[in-house]
Amino acid sequence: MGKKSKVSMAVIRRLPKYYRYLGELLDRDIKRISSQQLSELTGFTASQIRQDLNNFGGFGQQGYGYNVEELHKQLGKILGLQKTYKTIIVGAGNLGQAIAHYRGFQREGFKMLALFDINPRLIGLKLWDIEIKDVETLEDFIKENEVDIGVICTPKEVSQEIADKLVKSGIKAIWNFAPTDLKVSKDVVVENVHLNESLFTLSYLLKEKLKKDEE
Known part of the structure:
Protein backbone atom coordinates (compact mmCIF):
# COMPACT_ATOMS: atom_id res chain seq x y z
CA MET A 1 0.00 0.00 0.00
CA LEU A 79 -11.26 11.84 1.45
CA GLY A 80 -12.91 10.00 -1.43
CA LEU A 81 -15.33 12.81 -2.20
CA GLN A 82 -14.81 12.74 -5.97
CA LYS A 83 -17.52 10.09 -6.41
CA THR A 84 -21.17 9.68 -5.47
CA TYR A 85 -22.08 7.30 -2.65
CA LYS A 86 -25.52 5.71 -2.64
CA THR A 87 -26.77 5.99 0.92
CA ILE A 88 -29.76 4.78 2.94
CA ILE A 89 -30.97 5.52 6.46
CA VAL A 90 -32.49 2.87 8.72
CA GLY A 91 -34.65 4.47 11.40
CA ALA A 92 -36.92 7.32 10.31
CA GLY A 93 -37.40 8.92 13.71
CA ASN A 94 -36.33 12.47 14.53
CA LEU A 95 -32.60 11.82 14.07
CA GLY A 96 -33.01 9.86 10.82
CA GLN A 97 -35.25 12.56 9.41
CA ALA A 98 -32.81 15.29 10.43
CA ILE A 99 -29.94 13.53 8.63
CA ALA A 100 -32.10 13.00 5.53
CA HIS A 101 -33.02 16.70 5.59
CA TYR A 102 -29.42 17.94 5.74
CA ARG A 103 -28.56 19.01 2.19
CA GLY A 104 -24.84 19.32 2.88
CA PHE A 105 -24.45 15.56 2.46
CA GLN A 106 -26.05 15.65 -0.98
CA ARG A 107 -23.73 18.47 -2.07
CA GLU A 108 -20.67 16.41 -1.18
CA GLY A 109 -21.86 13.36 -3.11
CA PHE A 110 -23.77 11.32 -0.51
CA LYS A 111 -27.02 10.58 -2.31
CA MET A 112 -29.84 9.62 0.06
CA LEU A 113 -31.94 7.02 -1.75
CA ALA A 114 -34.43 6.01 0.95
CA LEU A 115 -35.26 5.74 4.63
CA PHE A 116 -36.47 2.54 6.26
CA ASP A 117 -38.62 2.06 9.33
CA ILE A 118 -40.83 -0.46 11.11
CA ASN A 119 -43.59 2.04 11.96
CA PRO A 120 -46.59 1.50 9.60
CA ARG A 121 -47.64 5.14 10.09
CA LEU A 122 -44.38 6.32 8.53
CA ILE A 123 -44.05 3.79 5.70
CA GLY A 124 -44.99 5.31 2.35
CA LEU A 125 -44.47 8.90 3.44
CA LYS A 126 -41.97 11.10 1.61
CA LEU A 127 -39.49 13.46 3.22
CA TRP A 128 -38.01 15.91 0.72
CA ASP A 129 -38.58 13.39 -2.10
CA ILE A 130 -37.02 10.57 -0.07
CA GLU A 131 -39.50 7.76 0.58
CA ILE A 132 -39.78 5.93 3.89
CA LYS A 133 -39.93 2.22 3.10
CA ASP A 134 -40.77 -0.89 5.10
CA VAL A 135 -37.64 -2.27 6.78
CA GLU A 136 -38.71 -5.70 5.55
CA THR A 137 -37.69 -4.61 2.05
CA LEU A 138 -34.26 -3.41 3.21
CA GLU A 139 -32.07 -6.23 1.94
CA ASP A 140 -33.69 -6.43 -1.50
CA PHE A 141 -33.46 -2.64 -1.93
CA ILE A 142 -29.73 -2.62 -1.07
CA LYS A 143 -28.96 -5.35 -3.58
CA GLU A 144 -31.10 -3.86 -6.35
CA ASN A 145 -29.66 -0.36 -5.91
CA GLU A 146 -26.06 -1.29 -5.07
CA VAL A 147 -26.07 0.88 -1.94
CA ASP A 148 -22.64 1.95 -0.63
CA ILE A 149 -23.38 3.31 2.85
CA GLY A 150 -25.95 2.42 5.51
CA VAL A 151 -26.80 4.92 8.25
CA ILE A 152 -28.20 3.38 11.44
CA CYS A 153 -30.53 5.60 13.49
CA THR A 154 -32.44 2.85 15.27
CA PRO A 155 -32.80 2.09 18.99
CA LYS A 156 -29.83 0.26 20.53
CA GLU A 157 -31.80 -2.97 20.89
CA VAL A 158 -32.14 -3.58 17.13
CA SER A 159 -29.01 -1.88 15.82
CA GLN A 160 -26.86 -5.03 15.65
CA GLU A 161 -29.61 -6.90 13.79
CA ILE A 162 -29.82 -4.04 11.29
CA ALA A 163 -26.04 -3.96 10.91
CA ASP A 164 -26.06 -7.70 10.19
CA LYS A 165 -28.66 -7.18 7.46
CA LEU A 166 -26.67 -4.32 5.93
CA VAL A 167 -23.49 -6.40 5.82
CA LYS A 168 -25.30 -9.47 4.51
CA SER A 169 -26.71 -7.36 1.68
CA GLY A 170 -23.25 -6.18 0.61
CA ILE A 171 -22.82 -2.81 2.32
CA LYS A 172 -19.19 -2.09 3.20
CA ALA A 173 -19.60 1.13 5.21
CA ILE A 174 -21.87 1.91 8.17
CA TRP A 175 -22.44 5.26 9.87
CA ASN A 176 -23.78 4.26 13.29
CA PHE A 177 -25.77 6.63 15.51
CA ALA A 178 -27.13 3.90 17.81
CA PRO A 179 -25.59 4.14 21.31
CA THR A 180 -23.71 0.85 21.02
CA ASP A 181 -20.60 -0.53 19.34
CA LEU A 182 -21.42 -2.82 16.44
CA LYS A 183 -19.71 -6.11 15.68
CA VAL A 184 -19.01 -6.48 11.96
CA SER A 185 -16.54 -8.35 9.77
CA LYS A 186 -13.12 -6.82 9.13
CA ASP A 187 -13.96 -5.90 5.54
CA VAL A 188 -16.69 -3.49 6.71
CA VAL A 189 -15.84 -0.01 8.01
CA VAL A 190 -17.90 1.56 10.79
CA GLU A 191 -17.91 5.14 12.01
CA ASN A 192 -19.65 5.46 15.38
CA VAL A 193 -21.27 8.75 16.36
CA HIS A 194 -22.22 8.41 20.03
CA LEU A 195 -24.04 11.63 20.85
CA ASN A 196 -24.20 10.88 24.57
CA GLU A 197 -20.41 10.41 24.78
CA SER A 198 -19.88 13.77 23.11
CA LEU A 199 -22.35 15.39 25.52
CA PHE A 200 -20.66 13.74 28.52
CA THR A 201 -17.31 15.13 27.34
CA LEU A 202 -18.90 18.59 27.21
CA SER A 203 -20.27 18.02 30.71
CA TYR A 204 -16.78 17.21 32.00
CA LEU A 205 -15.27 20.30 30.37
CA LEU A 206 -18.03 22.49 31.80
CA LYS A 207 -17.53 21.00 35.27
CA GLU A 208 -13.78 21.70 35.11
CA LYS A 209 -14.36 25.25 33.88
CA LEU A 210 -16.81 26.01 36.69
CA LYS A 211 -14.38 24.54 39.23
CA LYS A 212 -11.60 26.77 37.88
CA ASP A 213 -13.85 29.84 37.95
CA GLU A 214 -14.56 29.21 41.62
CA GLU A 215 -10.88 29.05 42.59
Missing part, protein backbone atom coordinates in the same frame (compact mmCIF):
# COMPACT_ATOMS: atom_id res chain seq x y z
CA GLY A 2 2.99 2.34 0.49
CA LYS A 3 3.09 5.50 2.51
CA LYS A 4 -0.64 6.12 2.82
CA SER A 5 -1.25 2.85 4.67
CA LYS A 6 0.74 4.23 7.62
CA VAL A 7 -1.30 7.41 8.08
CA SER A 8 -2.70 7.51 11.61
CA MET A 9 -6.39 7.91 12.41
CA ALA A 10 -5.54 11.13 14.27
CA VAL A 11 -4.30 12.64 10.99
CA ILE A 12 -7.27 11.29 9.02
CA ARG A 13 -9.72 12.82 11.50
CA ARG A 14 -8.14 16.25 11.02
CA LEU A 15 -8.48 16.19 7.22
CA PRO A 16 -12.25 16.91 7.12
CA LYS A 17 -11.67 20.02 9.23
CA TYR A 18 -9.02 21.28 6.81
CA TYR A 19 -11.37 20.52 3.94
CA ARG A 20 -14.24 22.43 5.57
CA TYR A 21 -12.18 25.53 6.28
CA LEU A 22 -10.70 25.53 2.78
CA GLY A 23 -14.24 25.37 1.39
CA GLU A 24 -15.15 28.43 3.45
CA LEU A 25 -12.07 30.24 2.14
CA LEU A 26 -13.11 29.41 -1.43
CA ASP A 27 -16.56 30.86 -0.74
CA ARG A 28 -14.80 34.09 0.30
CA ASP A 29 -12.75 34.00 -2.92
CA ILE A 30 -9.44 33.62 -1.05
CA LYS A 31 -6.82 32.21 -3.43
CA ARG A 32 -3.96 31.25 -1.15
CA ILE A 33 -3.20 30.69 2.51
CA SER A 34 -0.12 29.99 4.61
CA SER A 35 0.11 27.15 7.12
CA GLN A 36 0.22 29.81 9.87
CA GLN A 37 -3.05 31.38 8.67
CA LEU A 38 -4.60 27.92 8.40
CA SER A 39 -3.38 27.27 11.93
CA GLU A 40 -5.22 30.34 13.22
CA LEU A 41 -8.42 29.11 11.56
CA THR A 42 -8.29 25.47 12.58
CA GLY A 43 -6.60 25.61 15.99
CA PHE A 44 -3.88 23.14 14.93
CA THR A 45 -0.25 24.28 14.84
CA ALA A 46 1.31 25.26 11.52
CA SER A 47 3.87 22.49 12.01
CA GLN A 48 1.11 19.93 12.60
CA ILE A 49 -0.72 21.02 9.44
CA ARG A 50 2.43 20.72 7.33
CA GLN A 51 3.20 17.29 8.78
CA ASP A 52 -0.38 16.10 8.17
CA LEU A 53 -0.41 17.24 4.55
CA ASN A 54 3.08 15.87 3.88
CA ASN A 55 1.66 12.39 4.49
CA PHE A 56 -0.07 12.75 1.13
CA GLY A 57 2.51 14.67 -0.90
CA GLY A 58 3.83 18.20 -1.15
CA PHE A 59 1.00 20.68 -1.61
CA GLY A 60 2.59 23.93 -0.44
CA GLN A 61 5.25 26.18 -1.93
CA GLN A 62 7.80 27.92 0.27
CA GLY A 63 7.17 31.65 0.31
CA TYR A 64 3.72 31.18 -1.22
CA GLY A 65 1.80 28.83 1.02
CA TYR A 66 -1.07 26.76 -0.30
CA ASN A 67 -3.27 27.29 -3.33
CA VAL A 68 -6.69 27.10 -1.63
CA GLU A 69 -8.62 25.73 -4.59
CA GLU A 70 -6.03 23.09 -5.44
CA LEU A 71 -5.57 21.95 -1.83
CA HIS A 72 -9.34 21.74 -1.34
CA LYS A 73 -9.60 19.65 -4.51
CA GLN A 74 -6.76 17.33 -3.48
CA LEU A 75 -8.15 16.82 0.02
CA GLY A 76 -11.52 16.00 -1.53
CA LYS A 77 -9.81 13.26 -3.54
CA ILE A 78 -7.96 11.96 -0.47
Whole structure:
Protein backbone atom coordinates (compact mmCIF):
# COMPACT_ATOMS: atom_id res chain seq x y z
CA MET A 1 0.00 0.00 0.00
CA GLY A 2 2.99 2.34 0.49
CA LYS A 3 3.09 5.50 2.51
CA LYS A 4 -0.64 6.12 2.82
CA SER A 5 -1.25 2.85 4.67
CA LYS A 6 0.74 4.23 7.62
CA VAL A 7 -1.30 7.41 8.08
CA SER A 8 -2.70 7.51 11.61
CA MET A 9 -6.39 7.91 12.41
CA ALA A 10 -5.54 11.13 14.27
CA VAL A 11 -4.30 12.64 10.99
CA ILE A 12 -7.27 11.29 9.02
CA ARG A 13 -9.72 12.82 11.50
CA ARG A 14 -8.14 16.25 11.02
CA LEU A 15 -8.48 16.19 7.22
CA PRO A 16 -12.25 16.91 7.12
CA LYS A 17 -11.67 20.02 9.23
CA TYR A 18 -9.02 21.28 6.81
CA TYR A 19 -11.37 20.52 3.94
CA ARG A 20 -14.24 22.43 5.57
CA TYR A 21 -12.18 25.53 6.28
CA LEU A 22 -10.70 25.53 2.78
CA GLY A 23 -14.24 25.37 1.39
CA GLU A 24 -15.15 28.43 3.45
CA LEU A 25 -12.07 30.24 2.14
CA LEU A 26 -13.11 29.41 -1.43
CA ASP A 27 -16.56 30.86 -0.74
CA ARG A 28 -14.80 34.09 0.30
CA ASP A 29 -12.75 34.00 -2.92
CA ILE A 30 -9.44 33.62 -1.05
CA LYS A 31 -6.82 32.21 -3.43
CA ARG A 32 -3.96 31.25 -1.15
CA ILE A 33 -3.20 30.69 2.51
CA SER A 34 -0.12 29.99 4.61
CA SER A 35 0.11 27.15 7.12
CA GLN A 36 0.22 29.81 9.87
CA GLN A 37 -3.05 31.38 8.67
CA LEU A 38 -4.60 27.92 8.40
CA SER A 39 -3.38 27.27 11.93
CA GLU A 40 -5.22 30.34 13.22
CA LEU A 41 -8.42 29.11 11.56
CA THR A 42 -8.29 25.47 12.58
CA GLY A 43 -6.60 25.61 15.99
CA PHE A 44 -3.88 23.14 14.93
CA THR A 45 -0.25 24.28 14.84
CA ALA A 46 1.31 25.26 11.52
CA SER A 47 3.87 22.49 12.01
CA GLN A 48 1.11 19.93 12.60
CA ILE A 49 -0.72 21.02 9.44
CA ARG A 50 2.43 20.72 7.33
CA GLN A 51 3.20 17.29 8.78
CA ASP A 52 -0.38 16.10 8.17
CA LEU A 53 -0.41 17.24 4.55
CA ASN A 54 3.08 15.87 3.88
CA ASN A 55 1.66 12.39 4.49
CA PHE A 56 -0.07 12.75 1.13
CA GLY A 57 2.51 14.67 -0.90
CA GLY A 58 3.83 18.20 -1.15
CA PHE A 59 1.00 20.68 -1.61
CA GLY A 60 2.59 23.93 -0.44
CA GLN A 61 5.25 26.18 -1.93
CA GLN A 62 7.80 27.92 0.27
CA GLY A 63 7.17 31.65 0.31
CA TYR A 64 3.72 31.18 -1.22
CA GLY A 65 1.80 28.83 1.02
CA TYR A 66 -1.07 26.76 -0.30
CA ASN A 67 -3.27 27.29 -3.33
CA VAL A 68 -6.69 27.10 -1.63
CA GLU A 69 -8.62 25.73 -4.59
CA GLU A 70 -6.03 23.09 -5.44
CA LEU A 71 -5.57 21.95 -1.83
CA HIS A 72 -9.34 21.74 -1.34
CA LYS A 73 -9.60 19.65 -4.51
CA GLN A 74 -6.76 17.33 -3.48
CA LEU A 75 -8.15 16.82 0.02
CA GLY A 76 -11.52 16.00 -1.53
CA LYS A 77 -9.81 13.26 -3.54
CA ILE A 78 -7.96 11.96 -0.47
CA LEU A 79 -11.26 11.84 1.45
CA GLY A 80 -12.91 10.00 -1.43
CA LEU A 81 -15.33 12.81 -2.20
CA GLN A 82 -14.81 12.74 -5.97
CA LYS A 83 -17.52 10.09 -6.41
CA THR A 84 -21.17 9.68 -5.47
CA TYR A 85 -22.08 7.30 -2.65
CA LYS A 86 -25.52 5.71 -2.64
CA THR A 87 -26.77 5.99 0.92
CA ILE A 88 -29.76 4.78 2.94
CA ILE A 89 -30.97 5.52 6.46
CA VAL A 90 -32.49 2.87 8.72
CA GLY A 91 -34.65 4.47 11.40
CA ALA A 92 -36.92 7.32 10.31
CA GLY A 93 -37.40 8.92 13.71
CA ASN A 94 -36.33 12.47 14.53
CA LEU A 95 -32.60 11.82 14.07
CA GLY A 96 -33.01 9.86 10.82
CA GLN A 97 -35.25 12.56 9.41
CA ALA A 98 -32.81 15.29 10.43
CA ILE A 99 -29.94 13.53 8.63
CA ALA A 100 -32.10 13.00 5.53
CA HIS A 101 -33.02 16.70 5.59
CA TYR A 102 -29.42 17.94 5.74
CA ARG A 103 -28.56 19.01 2.19
CA GLY A 104 -24.84 19.32 2.88
CA PHE A 105 -24.45 15.56 2.46
CA GLN A 106 -26.05 15.65 -0.98
CA ARG A 107 -23.73 18.47 -2.07
CA GLU A 108 -20.67 16.41 -1.18
CA GLY A 109 -21.86 13.36 -3.11
CA PHE A 110 -23.77 11.32 -0.51
CA LYS A 111 -27.02 10.58 -2.31
CA MET A 112 -29.84 9.62 0.06
CA LEU A 113 -31.94 7.02 -1.75
CA ALA A 114 -34.43 6.01 0.95
CA LEU A 115 -35.26 5.74 4.63
CA PHE A 116 -36.47 2.54 6.26
CA ASP A 117 -38.62 2.06 9.33
CA ILE A 118 -40.83 -0.46 11.11
CA ASN A 119 -43.59 2.04 11.96
CA PRO A 120 -46.59 1.50 9.60
CA ARG A 121 -47.64 5.14 10.09
CA LEU A 122 -44.38 6.32 8.53
CA ILE A 123 -44.05 3.79 5.70
CA GLY A 124 -44.99 5.31 2.35
CA LEU A 125 -44.47 8.90 3.44
CA LYS A 126 -41.97 11.10 1.61
CA LEU A 127 -39.49 13.46 3.22
CA TRP A 128 -38.01 15.91 0.72
CA ASP A 129 -38.58 13.39 -2.10
CA ILE A 130 -37.02 10.57 -0.07
CA GLU A 131 -39.50 7.76 0.58
CA ILE A 132 -39.78 5.93 3.89
CA LYS A 133 -39.93 2.22 3.10
CA ASP A 134 -40.77 -0.89 5.10
CA VAL A 135 -37.64 -2.27 6.78
CA GLU A 136 -38.71 -5.70 5.55
CA THR A 137 -37.69 -4.61 2.05
CA LEU A 138 -34.26 -3.41 3.21
CA GLU A 139 -32.07 -6.23 1.94
CA ASP A 140 -33.69 -6.43 -1.50
CA PHE A 141 -33.46 -2.64 -1.93
CA ILE A 142 -29.73 -2.62 -1.07
CA LYS A 143 -28.96 -5.35 -3.58
CA GLU A 144 -31.10 -3.86 -6.35
CA ASN A 145 -29.66 -0.36 -5.91
CA GLU A 146 -26.06 -1.29 -5.07
CA VAL A 147 -26.07 0.88 -1.94
CA ASP A 148 -22.64 1.95 -0.63
CA ILE A 149 -23.38 3.31 2.85
CA GLY A 150 -25.95 2.42 5.51
CA VAL A 151 -26.80 4.92 8.25
CA ILE A 152 -28.20 3.38 11.44
CA CYS A 153 -30.53 5.60 13.49
CA THR A 154 -32.44 2.85 15.27
CA PRO A 155 -32.80 2.09 18.99
CA LYS A 156 -29.83 0.26 20.53
CA GLU A 157 -31.80 -2.97 20.89
CA VAL A 158 -32.14 -3.58 17.13
CA SER A 159 -29.01 -1.88 15.82
CA GLN A 160 -26.86 -5.03 15.65
CA GLU A 161 -29.61 -6.90 13.79
CA ILE A 162 -29.82 -4.04 11.29
CA ALA A 163 -26.04 -3.96 10.91
CA ASP A 164 -26.06 -7.70 10.19
CA LYS A 165 -28.66 -7.18 7.46
CA LEU A 166 -26.67 -4.32 5.93
CA VAL A 167 -23.49 -6.40 5.82
CA LYS A 168 -25.30 -9.47 4.51
CA SER A 169 -26.71 -7.36 1.68
CA GLY A 170 -23.25 -6.18 0.61
CA ILE A 171 -22.82 -2.81 2.32
CA LYS A 172 -19.19 -2.09 3.20
CA ALA A 173 -19.60 1.13 5.21
CA ILE A 174 -21.87 1.91 8.17
CA TRP A 175 -22.44 5.26 9.87
CA ASN A 176 -23.78 4.26 13.29
CA PHE A 177 -25.77 6.63 15.51
CA ALA A 178 -27.13 3.90 17.81
CA PRO A 179 -25.59 4.14 21.31
CA THR A 180 -23.71 0.85 21.02
CA ASP A 181 -20.60 -0.53 19.34
CA LEU A 182 -21.42 -2.82 16.44
CA LYS A 183 -19.71 -6.11 15.68
CA VAL A 184 -19.01 -6.48 11.96
CA SER A 185 -16.54 -8.35 9.77
CA LYS A 186 -13.12 -6.82 9.13
CA ASP A 187 -13.96 -5.90 5.54
CA VAL A 188 -16.69 -3.49 6.71
CA VAL A 189 -15.84 -0.01 8.01
CA VAL A 190 -17.90 1.56 10.79
CA GLU A 191 -17.91 5.14 12.01
CA ASN A 192 -19.65 5.46 15.38
CA VAL A 193 -21.27 8.75 16.36
CA HIS A 194 -22.22 8.41 20.03
CA LEU A 195 -24.04 11.63 20.85
CA ASN A 196 -24.20 10.88 24.57
CA GLU A 197 -20.41 10.41 24.78
CA SER A 198 -19.88 13.77 23.11
CA LEU A 199 -22.35 15.39 25.52
CA PHE A 200 -20.66 13.74 28.52
CA THR A 201 -17.31 15.13 27.34
CA LEU A 202 -18.90 18.59 27.21
CA SER A 203 -20.27 18.02 30.71
CA TYR A 204 -16.78 17.21 32.00
CA LEU A 205 -15.27 20.30 30.37
CA LEU A 206 -18.03 22.49 31.80
CA LYS A 207 -17.53 21.00 35.27
CA GLU A 208 -13.78 21.70 35.11
CA LYS A 209 -14.36 25.25 33.88
CA LEU A 210 -16.81 26.01 36.69
CA LYS A 211 -14.38 24.54 39.23
CA LYS A 212 -11.60 26.77 37.88
CA ASP A 213 -13.85 29.84 37.95
CA GLU A 214 -14.56 29.21 41.62
CA GLU A 215 -10.88 29.05 42.59
